[in-house]
Amino acid sequence: MKNHFVQSISPGDTIDDEFALVEKTMLQKRDGNQYLNIILADRTGQIKGVVWDNVRTIAGAVEAGDFVHVTGSVSEYRGTPQLVVRTMTAVAPDKVQAEDFLPATDLDVDQLHERLVKLTETFTTPWLRHLFEAFWQDQAFVTAFKKAPAAKLMHHAYLGGLLVHCLSMAVLADKIAVHYNGLDRDLLIAGAILHDIGKLREFDYSAAIDYSDEGRLLSHIVIGLEMVDEKLRQIVDVPRDQANQLKHMIVSHHGEPAFGALEPPKTIEALVLHYIDDLDSKINAVRDFMAKEDPSQNWTSYHRILGRHFYRGNQKDILPKADG
Amino acid sequence: MKNHFVQSISPGDTIDDEFALVEKTMLQKRDGNQYLNIILADRTGQIKGVVWDNVRTIAGAVEAGDFVHVTGSVSEYRGTPQLVVRTMTAVAPDKVQAEDFLPATDLDVDQLHERLVKLTETFTTPWLRHLFEAFWQDQAFVTAFKKAPAAKLMHHAYLGGLLVHCLSMAVLADKIAVHYNGLDRDLLIAGAILHDIGKLREFDYSAAIDYSDEGRLLSHIVIGLEMVDEKLRQIVDVPRDQANQLKHMIVSHHGEPAFGALEPPKTIEALVLHYIDDLDSKINAVRDFMAKEDPSQNWTSYHRILGRHFYRGNQKDILPKADG
Amino acid sequence: MKNHFVQSISPGDTIDDEFALVEKTMLQKRDGNQYLNIILADRTGQIKGVVWDNVRTIAGAVEAGDFVHVTGSVSEYRGTPQLVVRTMTAVAPDKVQAEDFLPATDLDVDQLHERLVKLTETFTTPWLRHLFEAFWQDQAFVTAFKKAPAAKLMHHAYLGGLLVHCLSMAVLADKIAVHYNGLDRDLLIAGAILHDIGKLREFDYSAAIDYSDEGRLLSHIVIGLEMVDEKLRQIVDVPRDQANQLKHMIVSHHGEPAFGALEPPKTIEALVLHYIDDLDSKINAVRDFMAKEDPSQNWTSYHRILGRHFYRGNQKDILPKADG
Amino acid sequence: MKNHFVQSISPGDTIDDEFALVEKTMLQKRDGNQYLNIILADRTGQIKGVVWDNVRTIAGAVEAGDFVHVTGSVSEYRGTPQLVVRTMTAVAPDKVQAEDFLPATDLDVDQLHERLVKLTETFTTPWLRHLFEAFWQDQAFVTAFKKAPAAKLMHHAYLGGLLVHCLSMAVLADKIAVHYNGLDRDLLIAGAILHDIGKLREFDYSAAIDYSDEGRLLSHIVIGLEMVDEKLRQIVDVPRDQANQLKHMIVSHHGEPAFGALEPPKTIEALVLHYIDDLDSKINAVRDFMAKEDPSQNWTSYHRILGRHFYRGNQKDILPKADG
Amino acid sequence: MKNHFVQSISPGDTIDDEFALVEKTMLQKRDGNQYLNIILADRTGQIKGVVWDNVRTIAGAVEAGDFVHVTGSVSEYRGTPQLVVRTMTAVAPDKVQAEDFLPATDLDVDQLHERLVKLTETFTTPWLRHLFEAFWQDQAFVTAFKKAPAAKLMHHAYLGGLLVHCLSMAVLADKIAVHYNGLDRDLLIAGAILHDIGKLREFDYSAAIDYSDEGRLLSHIVIGLEMVDEKLRQIVDVPRDQANQLKHMIVSHHGEPAFGALEPPKTIEALVLHYIDDLDSKINAVRDFMAKEDPSQNWTSYHRILGRHFYRGNQKDILPKADG
């Protein structure tokens, strides 16, 4: 069990605790001896560490991505705390509390998923019903879908975040399909659920949220298209034109090429999807950011990516609980 | 009454009809005599014309912005039809059918406006209720608000378009205020109704939709702030901080400085407003564009401003009627 | 057989000739009667036409994309020649000379293709050899690959252009794999051949070069990935990591997101591929452009997309024949 | 009186001195006890501090924006000095030397202001004379105008800086109105004086220069327009068109939308104003920057915002004293 | 002598007049016979022409850049007038009125130049005095300097325009050198006179204003540096550091790399020069544009490059006569 979280570690502390091992780099001292630089993490942050003794034994027993049990002490190096490791051994994933290492939604992901299933059962378009039946019957997919984050940093950057994001968008899509006439409701909701589905493999989120090799080389857009294609091959009588429209929503949901859209949205449904994705992502990015800041202040600190301070104003109670 | 609309005028036609006089420029021939170049319009387009005879009399009797009765014939100049004017006299605005000259919404603007009034009567924030009472009791304002277009070209570019746009956004805002917790519903709906209010004076739409002098010099954002300020001065006990948040929604609704936002959205409500403005404007711009194109084709022609062809797909029936 | 090419058609000409029918739009006159606007093309350009009589019969007998035999006469409308059609009937594709309608490379595409096959037979990487065997054994693929253009307008915009471009790049890749140490030659050449392979379906080039529905919705990058994936499923023992590197070359070959790269090049081979693609495309775009201009002038006219005049200088003889 | 300035505080120092309290944030330790993070400032910089004891009493007695008397000692935290506060009490503003906390111009602001008044008395345009009479008779305005800075960081970032900037621009405007024929001198000078007037409220500069709530939500452009509007309402016979031209100068003085101009300059006077604002701001930004650097070096260090090193060359004597 | 100016030529006219021959392109008809496409110009514009008969004789007797005497008649081709040439012969430059072909300043260029000479005689920096003595004693240089335009289209686009621009800037520079302390007056004025000096060779302005080969390949910045270098080689004791500062003003006067500055301005003088160049160019571009428009209208037409309409307002009298 975790005693010390990274956020509260200070120089002088003695450490006897579990962490996720994020990085491990073997280096050589000027005298020819090897040492090991490491990065450890839990859900509150990351800390650097160094192993001076028993280097080969320790290095041989753990891999980046493992959970590890570490003993040692905390010194200071170039102004930040550094963990001087005495022992480090791998810990089986089922021996740790996953939620100590990765932040997760407070919501019941089974319930959230059930709401999505219900929504897809209302579809009147046969091939889209069959497509989602194929997804929901794929247990490995469903398990991953309930766990995946929607981002590494910006919004819904926690376990279950992708599901929270997709459900919120699907509910919004349902409302907007009523608001504007002429929209294909089933297609729009299907796009809302599947537009980011490639994030199941774009990220690695076993011990910490980071990009996978595949994610960095191909992006969640390409991976998502592959995942949809794989399921489409299991269904008969898929209208090719409509399938292309669904894929187009994945291809175009970032809106502009400069932001990663291979094509700009060219159908009404793709346009709507882009805007509600932008809306839901940004609202949640800002609410997550506000939630970390001192609630007694009118203004947040400066948000580097969005380039501004945010004004809390009357927002007294902006818990990122389930919307809609 | 109109017989010939501009769209259908061809070289060789004889003209005896009403138009809006858009521009009038006095020029001089090489022999020293003056002639008049004019631009005439109706709701189907614009045509150039020239007056060779009785120039001073005709020029003295009409002004740009007038409705005029014109007789003459159509020749061709540098590849396009040109109207050679024999007579041109002013026509009183109440003698023409306004809808022949400016496109207008098919919807009942009184009903649309009534829906907005009802919505503001549900507000629980006193100063916002008083603010809208002040607006709704201002008959000149209400008359203009029912008539103003939302744009010259891009979206809702017809009489009543601003009201259609604001109502659609207000209804959307109401839905989204329920979808996300922590939003100030009254403030968000107020912003949806007032964010473009400066367009009442940014545009001149008596005989044709064009920018007013004030509109070109100050923009609808500055004009809208002045209009809100004027009403706020009539109300007591306006909380200064909340009034600034309302003004901030007008200041920031274009999202980024490069698109005309003096400040980026810094409150949750201003963020939401920006996205639903973008959503409603673009959806309607695309639907208006599709409505003008051959419905039997899968693809529209190239949309120069949005930079793409649009795919009609299943959109068989996308009349821009009242949404929501 | 073609007598009149579009480029040389003038008002007053009588027409009795074959064209590609590019567009067909049914419209209605003010008197309620229908007429047909059409666009006809051959390899020298496009001309607009109109059908006033027998509209339904003619419209029912031809489709956009057909070759048609047309009789009629040429008038002038708004400053450009317009074909007034008397009769128009479909012509079977095997009855026309394809090269009258679409520009094509002068080179022997079978020979070019044979050179590519030979190059892939030198590969020492088993799965890449198998991948290309799968492509080369797919007759439909090979036929299309020998015919596809590389672009609609910019470079290699003629039948066989894609093959010319890929061969030139593959030969360059081979030279550069020797120039820089540490490059994976097989992977680089494979990327050179396959990076644009999606253009086989992105374009429609039966009667004229234009984008296909699929091409506009998904882009050649996504289509190309699907084509590679389909072949990879037929091969055993594909190393997943290397396959992702090959796909990454397709994903990243445009270099930057703003130019359509979902990810920027992240391997040395992807970097090299991007630069030689840019080099070969631009060199050929400029040479194709120069070839259309008066060879006695030092400067070309202004190239709108590249934004400059080009200086011919010593380039007396820049026929775009096979390079390398 | 100040003994220690922030710039010279080092770990190990004992502090018994006055500061401006910039920020105050109450936080909670893991043991449940509260502590206080603070930021203190004087004209030489800012330093972080922490209060561990008597937290509630101290926190209740001071507010951000107060001048405070602090005793304590200096330690080091994560590589930078940190003040561990023992006592902190508010000090009345009239008990401190304002110039210890905020940098101020060396010039006599009464004299500078008198020069501006004289300049506006030469106006021959009645409504502009009346407008400035209204401003000069508003004592609260004049007091603030003599004190306001022109920026937080970039140029004229000191008390009185706005007045120095406006006077320099007004004098330049006067010269340029003579240089180019056809300029409206009174309008141009009026714009030079009023273009940044909203900075009186955009900034808060009682104890330190920072943005006000209103400034962040509305920007100095909107605030300036409100201030001019308020004065215009007190004058009779203001020609609406000319007033709009004056407001247009405020609206457009940043030149381009991306830099905060709601409209680009559309009159000759607005164009000139934009260029002399850019000239005066940048010249002073560079001179202020040079003045802080070692005068014996040919090159300044790298200026992050302007993106370059500056070359001192012959500039031996570039004191930012009154120009013109 | 000119009878017909291009601006007033209409289909049906008979032509017997002088023009500048701008372009000459030999083409081939389908029957194998050659014909000649030409472009003719005078100061009011350009007109296309064609030669069907005596093609070789005529083509052999004239070159692009010649003045020519043309007889023929005016027809219409694709909606614009086209001159069908019967005869065309070269005319010696001294037989035409240069001002019929190229617009020129109304001012006395000798007087303008004399003012510049006087200004440089006030310099107290020896090497700068010697530099200008070298320029002023170079008769070919002075002759060209009095004739060169400052641009092809945008501002001061007429003979003598460069001199008008440089004098205006030099006078402004003199005023600003007094306004801001610490400026090197001689260096600043020298930069004002020489910053665009490469335009003497960047443009060809014998019969019409166009870019020279050298101008298109090297730009006026590189040519100007060569011209200054050539004169510097004739002077002894040039302080290398100061000469580099002068060259830096030429290198950086466009302000930003994207606008053609190889380096951004890094000295105070280079900064000032950039701003007064921008100011003088834009003011004159707008005044030249206004001068061509109907003076009775409040707004100009849309200026494509500057992206806006301009408001005339009180500008009743904006003749581009000598400023300062």
Next chain:
Amino acid sequence: MKNHFVQSISPGDTIDDEFALVEKTMLQKRDGNQYLNIILADRTGQIKGVVWDNVRTIAGAVEAGDFVHVTGSVSEYRGTPQLVVRTMTAVAPDKVQAEDFLPATDLDVDQLHERLVKLTETFTTPWLRHLFEAFWQDQAFVTAFKKAPAAKLMHHAYLGGLLVHCLSMAVLADKIAVHYNGLDRDLLIAGAILHDIGKLREFDYSAAIDYSDEGRLLSHIVIGLEMVDEKLRQIVDVPRDQANQLKHMIVSHHGEPAFGALEPPKTIEALVLHYIDDLDSKINAVRDFMAKEDPSQNWTSYHRILGRHFYRGNQKDILPKADG
């Protein structure tokens, strides 16, 4: 001889070693006494230092740019090591091992240069042969050319780097001149060798690689043009048009104005040169970056300028040795 390299200096170390003195700034303490801030460097990095005693003597004996012998001890200031200097004296350049202070290529620069000379001897264009004879006979030029780096940070940022880069490009140019028909081989190779020649003076690389005054004011493009011009003046019968094409390659090799091209490439040779410069620079920048990173990791750390992580993949052996 060096004992301690900067990279391995830690707080507590005693120093008695040689460094390059990069910067020296005299400052004043609050008590009126002076002290000296310095920056020392060797090929492994930079370290800050301070001199408290004998300040005037020490400051008078050394200059920035000198090699110095330093004794003292290492403390820590604001989280980074700082050298407290006891003594510092100048060391003659011939007494130090240059390679301790500046990284240098491992290759034999005489051999590399010889390959370039051989290549230019194959030229068939007389004036280009003469041009290179003039360069190769200039001993000072050849010495500098063998020593200059190609950049301060990005690629080939070591002594000899410019020569390595130019040779690689010249060899590539030779191959590409064969690959595409119609290229002027001599001109292309000449451009490859000379395009960056101004870097000989743009950088100062006696004790550390930094920009020279001239480099910052004029850029390597302008300096390179001056160097070519100087040699061209020594040759008779240089065809002006071809010389301008060579200069154009220097002017345009950065491709776009925003990246420092005064004109975009307008000849085929200039286009090719731009692409192979981009190719060779980027490949080497990435390989140099990879070479500094842990070879056991699949991904490099984040490259700030290129904005991505790089994937090592199969690149096991990417020593930046001579290519081609």
